[in-house]
Amino acid sequence: MINDLCERLNRNFGEDSATIINEGLQQTILVNKDKLKDICLWLRDTNGFYFDFLSSITAVDYFPKNEFAVVYNLSSIVYQYQLTLKVLLPNGRALNDLPEIDSVSAIWRTADWHEREAFDLMGIFFVGHPDLRRILLPDDWIGFPLRKDYTEAEMYRGISTTS
Amino acid sequence: MxxxxxxxxxxxxxxxxxxxSTEMVINMGPQHPSTHGVLRLELITDGEVVKEVxxxxxxxxxxxxxxxxAMSYGKTIPFTDRLDYLASMNNSHAFVMGVERMLGIDDKLPKRIEYIRVLVCELNRIASHLIAIGTYGIDIGAFTPFMWCFRDREHIMNMLEWASGSRMLYNYIWVGGIFYDLPVGFEERCKEFIDYFKPKLVELDELLTHNEIFIARTAHIGVLPSDVAxxxxCSGPMLRASGIKWDLRRVDSYSVYPELDFDIPVGQGLVGQLGDSWDRYKVRVDEIKESVKIIEQCVERLTKDFARTTDFDPRALVPKKVNLKAQSYYVRAENPKGELGFYFETQDKSDIPRRVKARGPSFNNLSVLPELSRGILIADLIAILGSIDIVLGEVDR
Structure with a gap:
């Protein structure tokens, strides 16, 4: 299934928009960052796939490489398929220059909170998200704790965090 | 920035x-009893009508x-117990299954271990649903079902404490096995409990399910169409109440669930509309009955086909060190609340994962609340929130 799917993606969205990577038991499709939104919409609406259920969005930090990844776990309720999409985002880790990627919250509404979580904890900026606030941490938190190079601030609102 | x-x-x-000028902002929570934990809802209201949540x-x-x-896979299991702390067995089962599949030992496990895992998971599922039903009753103003549910749940807690040594956070299911074999007499006690519990379910049905006031408060309230779900x-009872027959125990047929006979209850809109709050409640009640069926079959097999032997070592396959090559894996399992998923990304030459993402069902089920509660009354918001059955330990992780 996945080889056929990858071929069709490359035919519809241009060469190099999708490649399969083998990482153990589950195969993953590596998606070109610029084509992500179109591919997701196509995957959701195309007869034969109907990936209508977005299970989760995970942001991964590849420290010490200056690279992040966003992983989409999809499943199709009709056909009972599962699919993993991955997008690589090279970035210099500066707090004023976050990695950017298109939001898919218009395609799956559940992506809204998942993307807010990825922004909150890993600092991925989702372009076109309707309400990209922090979700688990307070709004005045500084830094993104799930990054491997995160160091805890010594004080938060005048309270020591170490003691 | x-x-x-x-x-x-x-x-x-x-x-x-x-x-x-006609609107008012009201804070509900984080110390509000009917938010089932520390959830804060900020309501923008117009009189009694909720405009936005x-x-x-x-x-x-x-x-x-x-x-x-920061730690190896085995050490993480107690932390998974604290995600959905009302269904700890199910959490660790999902996590452990993922690690076992990556190790390639999932099909080498003895059947007895698999049956014990399913048995304790289903017991825990009943306990979790009993809390969902009981607290839902008390949200709406029915106090007695709450006491009854907690009374029956206490039996399950005592049984699981007997097996694992802990009342709620068990750390019982390990990678490659379980902590200890079931204590001698556990199967008989399961049978006794099922005999005791079945009439209680009938009583509960009479008291709450077809109660006129309860139906008036929940039918036609918070209707969730299947495409929106x-x-x-949304997953688990939320999705099934909207009429979609989607149960990962059948879809993925993991562990020994293919060998067991049970149905998947779906919402039918018996007293109101398909996918309303009453349907979500009813699916949970029906699931308890299915879990009782599963437990009976497990006990049957555990006493006959896979009976206890003196030389049985439930920890024979537990690896000393989990050594994996770099890979990624997404595992999902049916929790009482819905699809619990773990996304692993491992690294070479290390027993510490690069990334573990927990996909909590409550987190996703809760995200539909602002959509469901546009233009409803404040009292109905409580009815809808109760029917979603969230556990904040899993929403916030």
């Missing part, structure tokens, strides 16, 4: 600070994912 990163927060502040999460954030990146990533 660039301005666009905090733009959404300023938009939110502007919305709250500049509400219309803004949920604020994170009061119970305990950095599960950061912890999981899928789009918002």
């Amino acid at each position: 660039e301005a666009k990163y905090s733009q959404a927060y300023h938009n939110y502040l502007e919305r709250i600070n500049n509400i219309g 803004i949920p604020h999460l994170g009061y119970l954030h305990r950095c599960f994912e950061k912890h999981a990146e 899928i789009n918002f990533g």
Whole structure:
């Protein structure tokens, strides 16, 4: 299934928009960052796939490489398929220059909170998200704790965090 | 920090600070009893009508994912217990299954271990659903079912404490096995419990399910159509109540579930509309009955086909060190609340994962609340929130 799917993606969205990577038991499709939104919409609406259920969005930090990844776990309720999409985002880790990627919250509404979580904890900026606030941490938190190079601030609102 | 990163927060502040002259902002929680934990809902109301709900999460954030990146797989199991602390067995079962599949030992496990795992998971599922039903009753104003449910749940807690040594956070299911074999006499006690519990379910049905006041408060309230449920990533009883027969125990047929005979209850809109709050409640009641069926079959097999032997070692396959090559794997399992998923990304030459993401069902089920509660009464918001059955330990992780 996945080889056929990858071929069709490359035919519809241009060469190099999708490649399969083998990482153990589950195969993953590596998606070109610029084509992500179109591919997701196509995957959701195309007869034969109907990936209508977005299970989760995970942001991964590849420290010490200056690279992040966003992983989409999809499943199709009709056909009972599962699919993993991955997008690589090279970035210099500066707090004023976050990695950017298109939001898919218009395609799956559940992506809204998942993307807010990825922004909150890993600092991925989702372009076109309707309400990209922090979700688990307070709004005045500084830094993104799930990054491997995160160091805890010594004080938060005048309270020591170490003691 | 660039301005666009905090733009959404300023938009939110502007919305709250500049509400219309007929609107009022009301805070519900985090110490409100009917939010089932520390959930804060900010309501923008017009009289009794809710115009908008803004949920604020994170009061119970305990950095599960950061912890999981700092220790080996076996040490993370007690942390998974604390995700959905009402169904700890199911959490660790899902986590352990993922690690076992990556190790390639999932099909080498003795059947007895698999049956014990399913048995304790289904017991825990009943306990979790009993809390969902009991607290839902008390949200709406029915006090007695709450006491009855907690009374029956106590039996399950005592049984699981007997097996694992702990009342709620068991650390019983390990990678490659279980902590100890079941204590001698556990199967008989299961049978006794089922005999005791079956009439109690009938009583509960009479007391609450077909109670006229309860139906008046829940039927036609918070109707969730199936396409909206899928789009918002709802799973478990939420999705099934909307009429979709989607149960991962059947879809993925993991563990020994293919060998067991049980049905998947779906919502039918018997007293109201398909996918209303009463349907969500009813699916949970029916699932308890199915779990009772599964437990009976498990006990049957555990006493006959896979009976206890003196030389049985439930920890024979437990690896001393989990050595994996770099790979990624997404495992999912049917929790009482819905699809619990773990996304693993492992690294070479290390027994510590690079990334573990927990996909909590309550987190996704809760995200549909602002959509469901547009233009309803404040009292109905409680009825809807109760029917979603969230556990904040899993929402905030």
